[in-house]
Amino acid sequence: MKLKNKVLVTAEWLKSHLNEPFIKVVDATNFMPGTPRNALNEWKSKRIPGAVFFDFDTRICDQSSSLPHMLPTTDVLSKEVSLLGIHRDDIVVVYDSMGIFSSP
Numbered sequence: 001m002k003l004k005n006k007v008l009v010t011a012e013w014l015k016s017h018l019n020e021p022f023i024k025v026v027d028a029t030n031f032m033p034g035t036p037r038n039a040l041n042e043w044k045s046k047r048i049p050g051a052v053f054f055d056f057d058t059r060i061c062d063q064s065s066s067l068p069h070m071l072p073t074t075d076v077l078s079k080e081v082s083l084l085g086i087h088r089d090d091i092v093v094v095y096d097s098m099g100i101f102s103s104p
Helices: 011-017 039-045 056-060 074-083
Strands: 023-027 091-095
Touching: 011 023, 056 074
Parallel strands: 023 091
Antiparallel strands: none
16 A cells, blocks of 8 residues: 555544554553653553554663663564564554654
8 A cells, every 4th residue: 555645644544544454553652750641551441443552661662771761672673563463564653642742
């Protein structure tokens, strides 16, 4: 499937393509420490149907770094994305519940 705009899709476009097997929807919601919200719990209670949770803080970021939110190695990212059921040729739609705080 060719997309006219390769960066953004509309909610209407996603709704009409949601059941396509190559469309993967990813909730990348993440909150800063001390925020009284829990991204995983919010994903469990309200999400786009079929969306998987991109758990950056506990599964994906570099846990060996003394700094928070550091990017993982290519191998770790590849493994975690694969575990989410995302494949090389899929169209991936990423969103978060804060607008564009953690989804870019």
